[in-house]
Amino acid sequence: MPAAKISLARSAVIAALADAILILVFAAIGRDAHQRGEVVTGVFSTALPFLAGAAIAWVLTRAWRAPFKTWPAGVAVWIGTVAVGMLLRAATGQTVVLAFIIVALISLAILLLGYRAVIALVTRVRRRSHQP
Structure with a gap:
């Protein structure tokens, strides 16, 4: 496999893991703010609809082609995470109110x-610093 494909595949895996971890952080912060019990299982159950939304957004937009780009990959993953996450929460009887959205x-x-x-930003700064 060519080095460019390995690098892109590695970047996609890292970005997908970063997205998943940050969605779990979001769920953990939310659960902590509302002083909910069941720490580990609770965080996962809160995060699950949003993780599904992110996965769907990754597939529909093929975010792996430029996983660290804010546009379009980042925006698509962000909007997909929230939209699908809220739809799944509503479909499963979980709270979906405007303030939470x-x-x-x-x-x-x-x-x-x-x-x-x-x-x-770091990429841009590095590029500029390496120009003669």
Whole structure:
């Protein structure tokens, strides 16, 4: 397998893992803020609809082609995570209220777009520093 394909595959795996971990962080922070019990299983049950949303967004948008790009991959994963996550929560009888939707949109934007924006900034700075 050519080095470029290995590098892209590695980047996609890292980005997908980062997305999953950050969605779990979002769920953990939310559960902690509401002082809910069942720490480990509770975090996973809260995160599951959002993890499914992220996975669906990754597949539908083929985010693996440019996994660290804020646009379109990051935005697609962010919106897909929230949209599908909320739909799945509603379908399973979990709470979906406007305040939660807003908090999820803002929090997941910071988390899922934030690290991609930092990577873009670091990449840009490195490129500029290596130009003659």
